[in-house]
Amino acid sequence: MRTVLDFSPLHRSSIGFERVFELLESAARTPPPDNWPPFDSVKVSDDQYRITMAVAGFTRDDLQISLQDNMLTVSGERRTDHVGEVLHRGIANRPFTRRFELAEHMEVVSADLRDGLLVIDLKREIPEALKPRQIPIGKVDKALAEPRRLETQAA
Known part of the structure; x- marks a missing residue:
């Protein structure tokens, strides 16, 4: 006797694991191999x-x-x-x-x-x-760090 597994509670609380759930469901449906x-x-x-x-x-x-x-x-x-x-x-x-x-x-x-x-x-x-990579920590560029103001031109 096979037990049908219900993965719906896991779908509600996890994101991006659809492929894993599909594999598990497929394995549950597949008859035992020779x-x-x-x-x-x-x-x-x-x-x-x-x-x-x-x-x-x-x-x-x-x-x-x-x-x-x-x-x-x-x-x-x-x-x-x-x-x-x-x-x-x-x-x-x-x-x-x-x-x-x-x-x-x-x-x-x-x-x-x-x-x-x-x-x-x-x-x-x-x-x-x-692949994981290291992000170097460098000096902050003042031009990038200061907020910029947009100046409107009077017509």
Whole structure:
């Protein structure tokens, strides 16, 4: 049984958090995802992250990675199969799609497939205009500090 969350009290007392509320509401509506293929997500440093997915049996040509509107999508479909009669299938080869909602200013740095593991490196690149900056305190310019009077011209 799922509980529906009501975020309306939070909307009344907070400004600018609409995206967060949309994500929470979307997560509450979304059915639980399939747990295949398994993956790890790791925070490497303050602004670097890594997703490692176990994709045994998949080749580079079988996998596709795309990024659109902060949604990272990894999908795979095996195009080749074993020659001959399969007596036991222990390695899953079904198609999959995994989606990861990324925070703003996240960029995919690299993706590599090695030893059955797909490793995707991510980095948060905050634009200079949004980074904190120090404002120097200087001397006050007298011309700017004194109030100005407008003089009207007599006609």
